[in-house]
Amino acid sequence: MEFDLENPLTSSEDEHQGWGSISALFAAESDHMISTVGLIDLSSRRDAVSLVLQAQFDCNLDPFVAYLAINYIDRFLSKRKIQREKPWIIQLLSIACLSLASKMKKTNFMLANFQGKEGFIFDAQTIRRMELLVLGTLDWRMRSVTPFSFLSFFISFFSPARPPLLQALKAHATQILLKAKNEIKMLEFKPSVVAASSLLSAAYEIFPIQFPAFRAAVSSCNFVNEEKLWECSIVMGAATASATDGCDDSAGMGEGSSPETPVTVLGRHSSSSESETAVGSSSDGRELKKRRTTSTLRASCDHSG
Structure with missing residues (x-):
């Protein structure tokens, strides 16, 4: 059975045991983070x-x-x-x-x-x-368990929930996640926080009218630490901007539009953003x-x- 990044805990053996539920994903994500x-x-x-x-x-x-x-x-x-x-x-x-x-x-x-x-x-x-x-x-x-495991959950907060809009939002958030993958600081955040941050950046770019309601819904989610979401968005904004500017030329990601800065996306202010032949x-x-x-x-x- 092919491994699906969106359903990492579901296999032919545990399919009927509830492992694929969103609650199980949130419960398991900390165990899949790198503590060192x-x-x-x-x-x-x-x-x-x-x-x-x-x-x-x-x-x-x-x-x-x-x-x-x-x-x-x-x-x-x-x-x-x-x-x-x-x-x-x-x-x-x-x-x-x-x-x-x-x-x-x-x-x-x-x-x-x-x-x-x-x-x-x-x-x-x-x-x-x-x-x-x-x-x-x-x-x-x-x-x-990766950020892709949580995209569908957070997309459900987006309204209106017409399939073409949801598909566009998910596709663009996916591009953002792929562009940010070479930034080691992203490992400091829970996969769910990274997923939410990518969707907010994508929503601001392509659906600015619906963005405020989506941002409010995601920020108020019980599973989300708003401060961590803000910090993650700063790192992600810097990483994706760097990739778009040409620092990730070998990635071959396709479309090159860059997400807005976290300051614009989340409506908050920050003085600076950090990112840091033998055998x-x-x-x-x-x-x-x-x-x-x-x-x-x-x-x-x-x-x-």
């Missing part, structure tokens, strides 16, 4: 995310696969540190997370094409071992040593949590 964002090595993350975005651009990869792969990378790096003297690990980690995300989304990702562009070749067994290391580090919890073979992979790959991977990824 500050431990993530920014340089390693930047390199890994860059490789994922490059794969998305070069291989015409489903953006949701790239989003999920980055989610796995963030969770992995929050628990393990990469030895900087072995930079090939970053590429192997990116490939493994892309492969896992593709399998979850049942998308055919041509690893050979991507590896050829990057200059390193890892054989299938090496990639598989890295996948297992990622799975173990993530405790095999691959059905991540592979040359071309045929024959020099990879299977008997030492696992120990090398584990030694190169220090467990930190």
Whole structure:
């Protein structure tokens, strides 16, 4: 069964047990947040995310696969540190997370094409071992709760609820979420808050007349901390503006309109906004040593949590 980012807790086994309900999502989202964002090595993350975005651009990869792969990378790096003297690990980690995300989304990702562009070749067994290391580090919890899980809930606050308007609102909020995915500060907010913030930005842009009522409804929701919503909107506004200005050229997101600043969207004021070649073979992979790959991977990824 293909993993659906909008229904992460629903599977063929638990479909009839209420796991897909919105209350279950809000109850579960804190467990899917990274509590050690500050431990993530920014340089390693930047390199890994860059490789994922490059794969998305070069291989015409489903953006949701790239989003999920980055989610796995963030969770992995929050628990393990990469030895900087072995930079090939970053590429192997990116490939493994892309492969896992593709399998979850049942998308055919041509690893050979991507590896050829990057200059390193890892054989299938090496990639598989890295996948297992990622799975173990993530405790095999691959059905991540993300902001996409909450879009439908907050869209229900929008009035009038005509399908074409809702589809347009959701599509634009999705673009905003995808553009903001390379900003590490977004990890500090609950997925539901990020979802609400993206929808407010989208609504202000394309439905300004209906926006005040929508903003009031979302802000008064019992599940939403209004102060966190405000803080998140500041970070998201800076991240999406940066992406639109060309700092995320490799993402290949499509439409490039930029959401308004959080000050405009939420009707509040702020003085400022914050945002802050060894293991592979040359071309045929024959020099990879299977008997030492696992120990090398584990030694190169220090467990930190």
